[in-house]
Amino acid sequence: MGKIKVTQVRSNIKRPQDQKRTLEALGLNGIGQEVEHEATPSILGMVKKVEHLVSVEEA
Known part of the structure; x- marks a missing residue:
């Protein structure tokens, strides 16, 4: 992954x-804060839940 x-x-x-x-x-x-995560199914599900509040790109 x-x-x-x-x-x-x-x-x-x-x-x-x-x-x-x-x-x-x-x-x-807060707005503008960035974090890196492994693209696991649980993390991707969390991102999907708040996709209107965040932007996602591959690291």
Whole structure:
């Protein structure tokens, strides 16, 4: 599995609690923050849940 770079591009204000927790679990705490993760099925599922708040690219 490869690596992906996830960047938060939109705020989590006025979002459901589960989306806020998903961003936190991904390690994202603010707009512009980037994290790298292995492209595992669990990480890809988390990214899919908040895909409207983040941008994803291969690392």
